[in-house]
Amino acid sequence: MRNLDITTLRSFVAVADSGGVTRAAGFLHLTQSAVSMQLKRLEELLGLALLDRSGRTIALTASGEQLLVYARRMVALNDEVIGRLTDQAYEGEIVLGVPHDIVYPAIPQVLKQFHAAFPRVKVQLVSSYTRALKEKFGRGECDLILTTETSVDPGAQTLCHKPLRWIGAPGGAAWRQKPLKLAFGRLCTFRPRVIEALDAANIAWDVIVETESDRTIEATVSADLAVHTMIEGTEPPHLERIEHAGALPDLAMQMINLYGAQTKKGVVHDTLADFLRRSFSSMETARLRAG
Numbered sequence: 001m002r003n004l005d006i007t008t009l010r011s012f013v014a015v016a017d018s019g020g021v022t023r024a025a026g027f028l029h030l031t032q033s034a035v036s037m038q039l040k041r042l043e044e045l046l047g048l049a050l051l052d053r054s055g056r057t058i059a060l061t062a063s064g065e066q067l068l069v070y071a072r073r074m075v076a077l078n079d080e081v082i083g084r085l086t087d088q089a090y091e092g093e094i095v096l097g098v099p100h101d102i103v104y105p106a107i108p109q110v111l112k113q114f115h116a117a118f119p120r121v122k123v124q125l126v127s128s129y130t131r132a133l134k135e136k137f138g139r140g141e142c143d144l145i146l147t148t149e150t151s152v153d154p155g156a157q158t159l160c161h162k163p164l165r166w167i168g169a170p171g172g173a174a175w176r177q178k179p180l181k182l183a184f185g186r187l188c189t190f191r192p193r194v195i196e197a198l199d200a201a202n203i204a205w206d207v208i209v210e211t212e213s214d215r216t217i218e219a220t221v222s223a224d225l226a227v228h229t230m231i232e233g234t235e236p237p238h239l240e241r242i243e244h245a246g247a248l249p250d251l252a253m254q255m256i257n258l259y260g261a262q263t264k265k266g267v268v269h270d271t272l273a274d275f276l277r278r279s280f281s282s283m284e285t286a287r288l289r290a291g
Contacts, residue, residue: 002045006078009071011038012050016068017282019057027277080116090118090268097126097133097145100185100214101234102256106279113275121268129187137259144260144273146280148189148231156257159280162231164190164251166242172224175242179204183217183226186210190229190251197249231256233283256280 014024015035025032043050050064060068098107103125111123126136130147137145152158168175180198182205184191198205209220221228222238231254235241242248258280261273 004042004045004074006075008038008042010075011035012042012064013068013071013075014278015039015051015058016060016064017278019281021058023281027274027281076113076116079113083117083119091120092268093122093124094144094268094272095124095126095142096272097128097136097142099130099133099146099148100127101230102146102148103127104234104236106276106283110272110275110279114272117271118268123272129185130189131187134259142260143265143269144258144276146276147257147259148254149257150193150252150254152255152257153259155262156259157261157277158255158257159277160256160283161253162233162256162283164194164229164254165232165235166227166244166248166251167221167230167235167239168227168242169222169224170238170240172242174221174224175227175244175248179206180248181205181226182207183209183211183220183228185214185217186212190254193252194229197251201249203249 011024011028011030014027015021018024018027021032021035021039025035028035039051046063046067048063048067049061050067052059052061052064107125111125114121114123126133126142128136130149133142133145133147136142146159147156166175174181180203182194184194184207195205208226209217211217217228218236218239220226227242228239229251230239232241258273258276261270261277264270
């Protein structure tokens, strides 16, 4: 009888999510050779090639894709069992700050995973703008924060790069109007760079909505009264990416950065940081494969 090892499956999932052995080893706090050996043993146990190593990044074979579905479930179930039976040692609260625009789709899954591992630990989710979150973090009001920036401060870690896209109403025409009507948050870090790009392209613009409410922006844009910008993949289903064929300027690539994880602060803190790394690193892997 052959038995799959959870530690080996965890390494396999980490490699699949991060797109490489080196990054996976960092997430798992193992050496690169240890992770490579685990993957080799897993392939030998199953008698299957799970990884295609011929490209610039490691890709999964058809068998690897199939195993990944089961491996995620087995690792998650293992963590849930351990968490349920040993959670008495871990109680309290951890504060996580996330910009409004990247809460979906990654954060709900991270919170679900974390709750399964530490059901008695409360995660206080603070959703705000990058600037405000960095101020809170500087005052010690958040344990971990994510940010969306075009650079990274010393001590932070860049989890992935995502392009900024023009967003409008499905089938809308607001992007064709002159001047271009914009809807933005008052503290939105994208706004200055978007306006700079429009000015450089000699495109007239007018901010018709300036608010602290994301719902106000979404309502205005979905009514086809203005356009907005969002990180690719975070747009809600009632809005869509504008296919402008070059009529609007390209926008800067954004970094999603993690602050507060540069030093180990205990299993609860470090586990939440690892869940965040894996979730956003899988987005980076998907972007590289698509590119």
